[in-house]
Amino acid sequence: MKIVSLLLFSSLILSGNQETPVNPPTKPEAPAAPATAVPAPAPAPAKPVVIAPDFHLEVRGILESTCISCHGADSQKGGLRLDTLAYMKKGGDSGPALIPGNKEESILLERIHLPADDEEIMPPKNGPLNAHYKDILDRWVGTGATWPKGVQLKEISERELVLRNKSKNKQLVSIAAYPKSITLKTQEDFNSVVLVATYSDDVTRDVTFESSMWLENSAIADFRDKILYPKQQGETKLLAEFDGKRIEVPVVVTEPSVPRPVSFKLDVMPVFMKAGCNTGSCHGSARGQDRFMLSLFGYDPEGDHYRITREQGTRRINLAIPEESMLVEKAIGTVPHSGGKLFGKESKHWKTLVDWLKDGANKDPKDIAKPTNIELFPPSALLEGEGATQQMTVLAHYSDGTTRDVTPLTVFQSSNDVSAAVDEKGLVTAGSRGEAFMMARFNIFTVGIPMVVIPEDLKYQRPQLPANNYVDSHVHNKLHKLRMTPSEVCSDEVFVRRLYLDITGLLPTFEESAAFLADASPDKRSKLIDKLLEKKEFTELWVMKFAELLQIHTDDNQGMSYKATLLYFNWLKDRIANNVPMDQIVKDLLTSKGGTFTNPATNYYQVERDNLKITENVAQVFMGMRLQCAQCHNHPFDRWTQDEYFSFASFFSQVGRKRAADPRENIIYNRNSGEINHPVHKKPMTPKFLGDDTPEIPKGSDRREVLAEWLASPKNPFFARNLANLVWAHFFGQGIIEPVDDVRVSNPPSNPELLDELSAKFTEYNYDFKKLVRDVCNSRIYQLSTKTNASNESDTRNFARSHLRRLRAEVMLDVISQTTETKNKFQGLPLGAKAIQIADGRVSNYFLTTFGRAKRETVCSCEVVMEPSLSQALHLLNGYTTNNRIRQGKVVEASLKAGKKPDQIIDELYLRCYSRKPSTAEKANLLASLDSENPREGLEDVFWALLNSKEFMFNH
């Protein structure tokens, strides 16, 4: 009933405003749509003149909400469809539903006017229609039932109708059709079309079924239910029109009468994937299910063909009566199947299997085209209002240059059902406010697109914000989509502390912060950034971070002696200190040869000696990808196949290791031979760049040289991206992709445009990350305050504000040493060395371990733990790190001896720990607690309290 009243309401409003229409109706340029013009103002009521109702504003809503669910593309009760005028005229079992201009003989009208208790009344539920609706339909038929060209109706929900009406107040900016061009080859081909409207506030709407679409030459193809089917060889255009905007999609049809035989790999295997047969929980499990195994997500088509057609004789198929094959009957559930019924008899999937069996269950010809990639459309969406929908469509490209619409064979998944759920047909429905990533999996490919959902009627206006550089523009654009306003810029006191901690891993000294605060020049923040980047502490901090990635630690089992470890660490330090570009460092590591003492870079192959593990580490550290899964089967959440894993591993199959004269030293060399066999077919794979080409490798050359030349270059898009993301993560506490070393399709960047530009800049800067750090720190976004506003309170991933970050273990210990003026002693380092200078991952102490220092046993970024814990609290309260150091450093004692007053000492302790002076209230409270005769103990307790405080242990 709500639908009815709402329709009534909106039509009343609209018809009452005809002189000054708020929402002008669609004006297609198609000549055959005269009725879409605004009706003339109503004449005087005394003389009834029948006025044709407006199709878009009045008629279509009634049909869409009451008729199409039973008489549309999905269901045709009584053999009748009412979604196009042609269908209406054609009619169903009882003859034509409608004769334009003839009210008396149009069954459509006859049925809606029947008495409520008549069995034949339409609509059968929630009927009869109210008088107003009946009147609209009467007038519509009576005045000739005008129907704008190219309009096909679809069932619509109450919510969608509300949203559609609201969108009429928006300003349409553009429309886009997907795919952008269509080729149909062979009789079986087809392609669906999606039309997306973008409004001035960046909101997008799926207007496929609100638009008019028609073919310029309908002899070339059929266009039904927004899907094109081939008819005749030739070229034409599909024209789409919405709200006065028009777009063209070129259509090419070739070989329309040539049948396409069903292929095992291209047609049958995708059915297994779509129906879920080859997932890990069913037949894709390592041992199969109920004694029938399929390779997980189809990594082994040959094996799957064998198991279906030959294993256990031919029990699984029946070529004489294909429909009665066990393979088919299990799938449609006509024989007991633990997986249940997967699809119906006569369904498309059923037909694919049966047709393949009818053809003889053949293997594919050797030269059959392979899918080379897939595209998911639309490229992104910003949905407004719960219940808004967007249909996605998937286009596969093949090695012979053809394309296919594989939407029905694609597995869809949403990363966040609450904000945007997706059904098996690829229809996305918006839920509550948030972001979701839509993933599509077909064949070996997984791709994804970002979607944002915002509530309707949000009070928001895009703020006018200054942008210091490209970082700000990209973040501001994303925040606009989310309808968030960033926080204010932080104060100078906060900035100076934040920057020192992030760039040098130390606090500013009293003099340093005072000088900065006193500086009145407008570019003082930039100047400070430049100054700090030249400090040796900046180098040391990044040496530590790279030492984690390179797992620099002693390990007797791996033959990593202390000497080798130290040489390796110093080699790295030397390079970073001399600002050797990152690509050069990585090339030196990957291609290293010689003794682990004489050429310390060779330790890269000593720290890890399993060549498969090295393959995985190279991918994880230098490309940010976790390949591990693909060692045994195609990666379930990413694009990597087992073939790709072993092709990549082949670059490392010839790394040789032998003992040097010194038993602590090893020699890494190129063996010039040796292969790693693929576990399925037991043959070696040709070396192939991950996700890229197969290079020419001249005989006798070191495969690693070829790899390094590609890996650390712009040809490998992941290299710069990964390092850019690592740099970003250091300054924001989380990556644009998070975790930083888990880059995969299903874990997309929170701001892809930002990451793209950062990596482009990094490449442009010749991999000098100092320059990249400069960009990041100079951005307004880095300098935001932690203080939230109402719109960005809930933000965690989009950098709308600064987040508190606990100091990492090494930095925290160094800062405690710095403020207490005490010295550290670590094994192998001189007294007074800093924790960030420790060369060996094995060297630690209780403080560092408790606060989550990485042991460098793996390359995983998860080794560094930042979460607070009870042990940390206990240690700062009772442990030696705070208590002993306050006494040993004698900071308070020295100040008292120098004749400073408690009042001044408190000021200095605050500046020392917080880079700010205490407030009057803070100081008064603290002073009151002191014993005036013997202030030392009390002041030391104040110092202890500062070291235990949150303001001290967090960067803010």
Next chain:
Amino acid sequence: MKTNTCLELPKHFSRREFMHVGLVGGLGLTLADFMRIKAHGAQKYYDTVEGPAKSVIHIYLPGGMAHQESFDPKPYAPLEYRGPFKSIKTKIPGVHFSENFKETAKIADKITVCRSMTHGEAAHERGTHNMFTGYKPSPAIKFPSFGSVVSHEYGSRKNLPPYVCVPNVPNEFAGSGYLSSSYGPFGLGSDPAQGNFKVRDLSLPNEISNDRFSKRRSLLDTVDDHFRKAEKSDALGAMDKFYNDAYSLISSKEAREAFDMTKESDKVKDRYGKNQAGQRMLLARRLVESGVRFVSLTYGGWDMHQNIEAGFNRQGPELDKAYAALISDLDERGLLDSTLVMLSSEFGRTPKINKDSGRDHYPRVFSVALAGGGITRGQVYGASDAFATAPEDNPLSVEDLATTVYDRIGIVADKELMAPGDRPMEIVDGGKVIKELCV
């Protein structure tokens, strides 16, 4: 909603239905119940009560312990499936364990072995995720561990941290997931099997008197005040909470003594075994006896791809002795009925011995042992088939296991907790309480 007997909730009990006033009568809810539901908004809410299991000891065997070599031997299978070990009779008539579990066989009448545990995750980290959280891993959300949920639902008892890991936090899934990190575990940082075992920093330094410490605390409040008012973040709240936990622990002698292994006699230590398995389990007993709600301990490495015989000979006896001692000791002290002991692993191992005389990962069927805390005694629940390749009777899913354990603790696992983005998440998604496992 009392849950002293296993309570199975209506299956399709959606949030929306719950909110529907018309259902109040139908579900037997009082108006007060309904008002409380309203107060919790769209979240499915149930009161958490004291269940039969007042504490939980979770013994986790990392790597994936073979079910064939432990609780589910296949003596009649061909050698390549049966493996190198014999099977022995247990206290449960007709039930055999592997000979690696001689001591456990003698107390089998006190425990329940589930031989039909099953899930689909054959990678260590994914299987571990399942067995620590009750959820399949998700690309979008981090789930809290059992211990963290217990910590969230009950808080601390007798000044002790609610969730303790012995000797360390075992893996990244043992943490608080989407819940605040203040519900994270207390990892001891040292191993009770070491002679000089001591949990650090539990007591005030010698020179700091109680008076001076309270003065320090008030100073800390003063200097923290500004920041606490100006900033808001989960890490900050969690740090504050850990400081409060630390104050309780420091101020209670009884609580501190829970960690003091010198209070145990040599005889008791020998009974458990003076090794990692024994001393960790003994400490776990001390902890739950003193008030810790959830203890998670690990022992050994069970990823035996090679030479499974040597592997079990090395680690089996210690585990067997310690586990049997723990169950008997708890029972003798009258604590078994209120302490649920769960022994689990990320998965089992392949039915057939591989070319390296080991077994590989196998999640399709494996065994979990439960005891005490409202779990039946002397029972085998579910069965694997003849070659231990798949569950034959009563397959036990991760969700069902988790829901049953939560039920015994007093938590209705259908309850929703709030994940970031105001996203209510069931503690367990779609599990049911296995009545046959409950007393």
